[in-house]
Amino acid sequence: MQTKSSFLFRLFIASLCIIPVLILSALSFSKNWSFPSLLAEEFSTAAWVDLFTPGNSISVSLVTSLIIALLVGAASTTMGFFVSKTIAYNRYRRSLLLMAYLPFVLSPVILAVCLKYYFIKMNVAGTVWGVIIAQLVIALPYSIIFFTGFWNQRIKEYEAVVSTLGGKPGYALRKVIIPLSKSLLLICFFQCFLISWFEYGLTSVIGYGKVQTLTVKVYQFLTEANIFYAALSCCLLILPPVLLLWMNKRIILRYLN
Amino acid sequence: MFAEIKNIAKMYADKKVLANVSLSLNKHETISILGKSGCGKSTLLKIIAGIEKQDEGQIILNGTDISQQNPNERNIVYLFQEALLFPHLTVFENIAFGLRIRKHNNGKIKDEVYVMLESLGLTEHSVKMPHQLSGGQKQRVAFGRALIINPPLILLDEPFSSLDTEIRSQMQELYKKVAKEFQITALFVTHDIKEALLMGDKITYMHDGILIPYNSKEDFINDETTGAKKEIAFWNSL
Numbered sequence: 390m391q392t393k394s395s396f397l398f399r400l401f402i403a404s405l406c407i408i409p410v411l412i413l414s415a416l417s418f419s420k421n422w423s424f425p426s427l428l429a430e431e432f433s434t435a436a437w438v439d440l441f442t443p444g445n446s447i448s449v450s451l452v453t454s455l456i457i458a459l460l461v462g463a464a465s466t467t468m469g470f471f472v473s474k475t476i477a478y479n480r481y482r483r484s485l486l487l488m489a490y491l492p493f494v495l496s497p498v499i500l501a502v503c504l505k506y507y508f509i510k511m512n513v514a515g516t517v518w519g520v521i522i523a524q525l526v527i528a529l530p531y532s533i534i535f536f537t538g539f540w541n542q543r544i545k546e547y548e549a550v551v552s553t554l555g556g557k558p559g560y561a562l563r564k565v566i567i568p569l570s571k572s573l574l575l576i577c578f579f580q581c582f583l584i585s586w587f588e589y590g591l592t593s594v595i596g597y598g599k600v601q602t603l604t605v606k607v608y609q610f611l612t613e614a615n616i617f618y619a620a621l622s623c624c625l626l627i628l629p630p631v632l633l634l635w636m637n638k639r640i641i642l643r644y645l646n
Numbered sequence: 647m648f649a650e651i652k653n654i655a656k657m658y659a660d661k662k663v664l665a666n667v668s669l670s671l672n673k674h675e676t677i678s679i680l681g682k683s684g685c686g687k688s689t690l691l692k693i694i695a696g697i698e699k700q701d702e703g704q705i706i707l708n709g710t711d712i713s714q715q716n717p718n719e720r721n722i723v724y725l726f727q728e729a730l731l732f733p734h735l736t737v738f739e740n741i742a743f744g745l746r747i748r749k750h751n752n753g754k755i756k757d758e759v760y761v762m763l764e765s766l767g768l769t770e771h772s773v774k775m776p777h778q779l780s781g782g783q784k785q786r787v788a789f790g791r792a793l794i795i796n797p798p799l800i801l802l803d804e805p806f807s808s809l810d811t812e813i814r815s816q817m818q819e820l821y822k823k824v825a826k827e828f829q830i831t832a833l834f835v836t837h838d839i840k841e842a843l844l845m846g847d848k849i850t851y852m853h854d855g856i857l858i859p860y861n862s863k864e865d866f867i868n869d870e871t872t873g874a875k876k877e878i879a880f881w882n883s884l
Contacts, residue, residue, distance in 0.1 A: 546730055549697045552717040553724045554744040554795060564743075568734045 410627065416620035436621045447606060447618065451625050454586060454603040457517060458629070461524045462582035466574060468525075469532025469581075476533065477540035486537060489530040497527065497590030508595050515597035523595040524588050528581040535577050539570055579633050586630060647706075648673040648831060649799055654703035656689055656855075663689050667703070667857045669850065671799075674829045678846025679857070680836060680872065686855040687835045691801040694833070695724040708798060723792040724801045727808060729784035731776035737787050738763070738772040744795035762790045765827065766820070782813040786820065793828050800832040806841070818844055839877050 416422070417436055419429030440448050476485045492500060501523060505514065513519030544566065551561035567574070589604045596605065603626050610619035649671040656664040663686045671677055681687045692698040694705055696717030705713045712720050731740050741762055745755045763769045766786045776784060785805055792800055802821075806814045818841065825832065834845045842849055849866045850859045860866040867874040 543730075546726055546728075547732065549695075549717070549724065550726070550730050551743075551747075553695050553697070553720075553722060554747060554791070555718050555721065556747045557718055560747060564746075565732055565734075569732075 413620045413623045416616060417624050419617060422616070436617050440621065446601070447622055447625065450601045450603045450606040450622070453517065453601060455629065457521055457524065457602060458582045458585040460521055461528050461585035462578045465525055465528035465532040465581040466578040469529055469577065470536050470570070470574065473533045473536035474540045477537050478545070486534070489533045492527050492530050497588065498594060500526065501591040501594035505594060514595055515599040517600055520592050520596045520600045520602070523591040524585045527588070527591065528584045531584060532577055532581055535580070536573065539573055544569070582633065583630055647671065648708060650706040651694065652704040652706065654690065654693055654700050656693060656698070656701050663855050665855045667855070669857060669859065671831060671833070673831055675847045676825055676830065676832045676834055676845060678834045678836060678842035678849045679852055680839060680842040680849065681852035682837055685852045687852045688803050691724060691803050691833060691835055695722050695801055696720050697724065721797050722799045722801060723795070723797040725788055725792055725803060725805045727804045729788040731784055731787055733776050736772065737768060737774050737779070740776065740787050741790040741794055743791055748795065758794055762794050765824065766790050781809050782817055785809065785817055789824060793824065798831060800830055802832055802834045804836055821845060839872070839874050
């Protein structure tokens with residue numbers, strides 16, 4: 390009985406996740422849908438075929454989003470890992486950590502408006518680099534907070550063990566610290582990637598509409614009432630996270646257990 | 647003298663942890679440092695290992711002043727209260743760790759590690775991961791990891807304090823055997839009077855950052871401040 394109800398509950402949860410994706414997929418293959426019809430009048434692969442034509446704006450956005458998210462994920466994970474170590478072993482640890490929470494006090498759009506002036510002055514507003522820096526303002530503190538718990542007394546002692554055995558700090562990092570933090574590094578990269586991938590507020594304000602990530606594109610199609618292309622963009626938007634989730638499935642499950 | 651610790655002083659904020667600590671150590675000799683928790687004995691070992699910096703004083707090892715050297719240059723191994731085995735490495739790789747740092751070839755590493763495993767009675771555990779070992783076995787692996795690089799000085803910071811009485815006793819015997827076999831020069835920190843008397847060729851007592859050396863175990867027992875007389879009286883009264 391319990392197994393059956395548990396199965397039904399799982400099916401319900403899975404349906405909640407899968408049904409919207411199925412609807413979006415169906416919409417992306419549709420043409421001429423009007424309210425109150427349940428289904429579109431025509432089935433069409435035109436939107437998907439267009440995607441593979443050179444210079445297609447959605448595929449350009451997909452590549453832009455991928456580049457930005459990969460760079461933000463890699464940079465924030467790497468920098469956050471080392472900055473969090475400095476903070477964790479610093480005598481002003483609590484004050485420094487408090488500063489890492491500051492970007493989360495404001496909503497991303499307000500934060501972007503506050504920072505916009507500096508990005509214009511630095512001549513990076515409306516550029517991919519500008520958007521990357523802007524997203525790091527959120528992703529890096531997240532990464533720092535994520536790793537602060539990792540740098541505890543035990544890790545410090547492992548480093549001391551390696552050094553008294555004759556190993557330099559770099560050796561301790563390569564042979565002990567990174568292997569011990571591997572799953573955390575992957576999870577952090579995955580989460581920072583997602584922060585960047587789904588980021589809209591900072592990207593649209595700092596990107597000035599010139600940097601068209603997939604998220605920006607979805608909003609653009611929605612305001613244009615182009616639901617078929619919006620659905621196609623949404624399908625592409627959920628694709629990399631699902632792929633990453635599948636790749637990290639074992640690590641995440643192990644971490645949760 | 648093989649090792650000399652001269653006038654080591656250390657302060658944390660306003661608190662004096664070590665006050666002009668001096669100590670001399672002969673080759674192949676183990677000196678016990680007895681003291682209560684927080685008296686500064688672990689800090690002294692960490693300073694000798696280079697993990698912490700002293701405010702004043704010198705450390706001379708084999709005629710060389712190593713006071714300003716980095717811990718990885720001193721070749722002094724520090725054994726913590728916990729075994730601190732690297733959890734992602736097997737017993738074999740844990741013991742081989744120091745040899746890999748020194749870039750020995752694989753054949754030599756294999757030979758040396760198997761000799762060490764044999765000496766410590768760990769041969770059958772060589773492919774196990776640390777979480778599959780008991781507390782005593784972990785400490786034996788930690789010993790092996792330290793001994794295999796043949797350090798001139800080993801610092802043992804209450805290495806058996808987390809073990810139960812029986813295993814602790816076995817480890818004390820093993821240490822005596824290994825110390826003789828490998829001709830170890832060591833400083834052995836403990837808060838246990840019996841262990842201090844058992845493990846050390848000489849004994850010292852640390853109180854509030856001041857280190858008192860004794861010429862003989864009798865002198866140590868006769869000094870009321872060490873608490874050794876009280877301990878003996880307690881056992882005699884049973």
